[in-house]
Amino acid sequence: MRKFKTMIQHYFKIAFRNILKYKIQSIIGIFGLAVGFTCFAFANLWIHYETTYDAYHEGxxxxxxxxxxxxxxxxxxxxxxxxxxxxxxxxxxxxxxxxxxxxxxxxxxxxxxxxxxxxxxxxxxxxxxxxxxxxxxxxxxxxxxxxxxxxxxxxxxxxxxxxxxxxxxxxxxxxxxxxxxxxxxxxxxxxxxxxxxxxxxxxxxxxxxxxxxxxxxxxxxxxxxxxxxxxxxxxxxxxxxxxxxxxxxxxxxxxxxxxxxxxHYSSINRNKSFQFYYLILFSVAGGLVILCSLFNYLSLFITRMRIRSREIELRKVCGSSIGGVFILLSVEYLYIILLSGVLGMALVEMVLPAFKKMSGISGNIYGESLLYFAGILLLSLLLLVPFAIKRSSPQNTGNKYALRKVSIAFQLAIGILFMFCTMVMMKQIYFLTNTDLGWERKDIASINLLYPDNDFEIIANKIKQFSCTREVVSGHCCLLPQSSGFSQTFDNWDGKEDEAKSIDMLCLWNCEETVSFYNLKLLEGEMVKPTETNKIMINESAVKALGISDPIGKKLYQQNRAWTIVGIIKDFHITVPTAPVQPYTLVAIDILKGIGFSLGKGQILIKFHNGRWKELKNQIDSIFSQEYPEVRYRLYNTEEEYAGYLKSEDALIKLLSFVAVVCVLIAAFGIFSLVTLSCEQRRKEIAVRKVNGATIKDILLMFVKEYILLLLIASIVAFPIGYVLMKRWLENYIEQTTINVWIYLTIFACIAIVIFACIGWRVWHAARQNPAEVIKSE
Known part of the structure; x- marks a missing residue:
């Protein structure tokens, strides 16, 4: 037992010396595994938290x-x-x-x-x-x-x-x-x-x-x-x-x-802060970072094993058994994994407070984190076993560069996949933020007076005097945040099919001024005037829900009341971008007087000059705090309210961007490390090529072709997978951007530049060496 303990201690010393010898490669492996472990641990903590709401109650x-x-x-x-x-x-x-x-x-x-x-x-x-x-x-x-x-x-x-x-x-x-x-x-x-x-x-x-x-x-x-x-x-x-x-x-x-x-994570919960599906993607991303790092380190380790082939053979000549050599290699390999685990735990400890503040979750992460780390150790060992046994065995044949090429291609494919997904998501969010959704939402604010008093119009007039405001109206319903609490149920209509059921539609009142303020598009027909209490306008979704053609002039029946459709409004998308547009009716404000509605009284709608939101907010806060401290109010920026719909996508983009950068850096440093080792192994080959007339450019192209080919293979794998994933993701949205060719070209060009940067200097340095000196030293 004592002898075994001494042997293990000796192996750990050798492992530490090899880490110092191959600093860059070791740091890359440790950092990549630690980051992947941290992402994976946080994602699974978050998933566990989201799925255990109310799970502790009896029954x-x-x-x-x-x-x-x-x-x-x-x-x-x-x-x-x-x-x-x-x-x-x-x-x-x-x-x-x-x-x-x-x-x-x-x-x-x-x-x-x-x-x-x-x-x-x-x-x-x-x-x-x-x-x-x-x-x-x-x-x-x-x-x-x-x-x-x-x-x-x-x-x-x-x-x-x-x-x-x-x-x-x-x-x-x-x-x-x-x-x-x-x-x-x-x-x-x-x-x-x-x-x-x-x-x-x-x-x-x-x-x-x-x-x-x-x-x-x-x-x-x-x-x-x-x-x-x-x-x-x-x-x-x-x-x-x-x-x-x-x-x-x-x-x-x-x-x-x-x-x-x-x-809590169901689609009907209006208070959920994050889409559960994105948490799963975050977890998968962390797992893929771990796999990238493992493949990267495994390929580097196997390459170093080939460089140390003389050392391994010498150990066997001196009496080391195949089992002893296997233990030596396993200890060196797992030593890096242990160090990455320690660093990962340190990263978890450092980031945990900020992570809990961002996500709002609580709970103990360390128990499950240790379980994940044990799984990483087991996976690492399983990946190493066939190569370690093969290296420690007397017979060792096969393509010595195959694992290295597979490893690099895998890392590049993962990096490309994450970059592609991230760019498509960013393009979709930019599209949703700037595209025409059927209504004007830029530079618009609204005030909801929870307890308005007789000074309601006076407050609106004071805001109208601000230099930062363009237009102020009061007594209207706000589109976002949605303030309409009024709906209409139609039991019958002209052209109704026999099996059709009654339809509920949301209602906007004071429609002429609402249409004007929000710049809603009148597709056909005419506007309802304030005194026309038996006329109605509907949007495109309402036409589809009714299942009628040529709706202008047709009637809708609500109990004992008939409404004549006089106009069709273009759909205006004011809900989450993944939800279909709801059917709407637009009516005159006078119809509300007879049924006691006053839902629009507490809202003031404001258009302000571009870039002056902070000024408007400060002036409104000042008025209420100094002149109307007893009035309760809420001020909303319409663009910010719509951006709230996209907070899950924004968070996922940040996470995937980070993961993509990590994957590309791991692959880049992996390429640099492998090129460095390859140059050491192929010094004699480079020297012979120079003696036979090869130029530095020829030698550089020899390496570039090899890695560009790997980039092509990775792209052929990653781009179709990314396209299928993103196409299905985009189908969840009512308004969708397009996946353009420039996205593929940009990603390919960026990765190619990174590859050139990684191998250019190292190969150029190796190619400039004196071939006579190289052959003499060999």
Missing amino acids: ADRMYILCKENVFGVNGYSTSMPYPASTVLKNDFPEVEAVCAYTRWGQKIDLKANGRTVKTNDIQADSCFMKMFNISILSGSMDFMYSNDKIALTEDIAMHLFGSTNVLGKEVKNYNDDTLTICAILSNLNHSNLSFGYWGQGEYFRRWQNDWSNGSFEIIIKLRKGTDPVIFQKKLAANETKADPRDPRRVFEDIRLIPLNEY
Whole structure:
């Protein structure tokens, strides 16, 4: 045992000396593996975090959130339901073990006390919510569920505001500056789609318990063990024929059950911050960086083994067995992997705080990271075994350059693939940012007055006097962020097919000024005038939904009212770019007076001069803080709001750009290292070629042709794969850019320049050596 320990220590010393001898190659291998390991570890931590929302609750695999088709929802679906539906589920369906209803504002809002302000989510729910999610009252009473002037805080929010949880009886102010008394401290609900900071307004919540008209609640059910959710979903739809007669909305018709632990990354979650598919790509990218680095280091290691062939043969002559030589080579190989693992862990430790801040995730990364590292060690050993055995065996034949060429081609292919994907994504985002989406969105802002008073028009007129503004209008609905809360349902229309169902369409009012302000395109027909309350305009998507041709002059029927179509508007894309354009109607503002709508009152739309957004923002903030401190408002930049749709793509581009640069650098340094070693091995060949009349240019071309051929092979593999991947990716978008030839040529030219830079100087230096001196030294 002692002898074996001494031998291993000796092998580690030899491995360390070889690292010093081949500094550049070793640093490249260590750095590449460490970066790949770091990317892979972070991606998998993020994926694990995203897929474990609400997974820790008792019976989480039997919890479902209800949703159904809705024009106001994300991707055509919404989780909004009326409260009484939860009562029906609880009383009429024995398959339901528990059910809760709640309402929760999606955006974080201000809560102020003790001179501090925190942004957090609020919630109003029934007592079943507390039981289902095991929320306990740490101190205080349940009064917050029955009174609008009392509130319950979670532990975390109490600590943020007061630095203590001993706060019963103290007061806080909400976003409306209402004073609320703290009557309870609740346990935290962390890592959940339902996380909140305070619970209040219980009286408001309870008054809707028997009202089917308010669809602003969400419902979660917990099925009994053994209940098939698909069968239960069908039962709910079938039950609609005998549903509560007070339910005019038929809420269980076409109902869907979404598993609660899958809701966070589902397509209907409007609050998700990152597309789950992109996390998978990030993880794959990290894995490919690891493979590039492993192949690069393996090829360099095998090449060095050939250079050390005399040393290996001498060891065997001196009594070393094949097993001993194999252990020597394995120790040297794994030594680099161990060092890269240590560096990778150091990178994880350095980057983790910034990564958690960017992603908003939490959790322990080190346990899984060690597991990934063990997998890398095993994969490394499996890759090495056939080559190490072959080198340590007496018989050693075959193409000595095959592995090197395969390794370089693989690394170049991965680098080209990432560069291609990144450039297409950048081109698509640039296209979406600058293309005509059917409406004007550049240099436009909007103000949503949450609690407007009689000075509404005065505020709009003051903003109109700013030198940075071009146009200011008030009393309109904003396209982005979407403010339309009004829809129309049409049961019948001219040309309707017998099997067609009724159609819901979103509605914009005050259409003449809205069309003018946002520069919507009138394709045919005429504009609806403010007093024409029985005329209507529709967009192209509405025409398709209705399934009619020549729509001008045809009528739409809504209960006992008929509308005449007088104009067709070009589709305006204001939703996420992957979602189809929704059908819209545009009507005169006068129709809202009879039904009590005033949805446009709190919005001021502003056009400002290019490049003066900061000036406009500062002036508006100054007006409200100095002259109207009691008015609550939100200022939006329309371009920034649309850019928010592309935050997943922006993040992925940054990640892929980094990975592409790493892959290309690994390949470039790998080429440089291999060319250096090749020049050492082929010194005599170069000298003989010079003696026979070859010039430096001829020798340089000999090396260039070899690596350009590898670049061609890598391009033939990478470009078709990249095209297929990006074509499928682009198909997710309604508006798509084109994949131009210049993308292929640019990438090929850039990689070719890198190859020239890597091999030019080294080969030129080797070719200038005196052939007589080289042959003499050989």
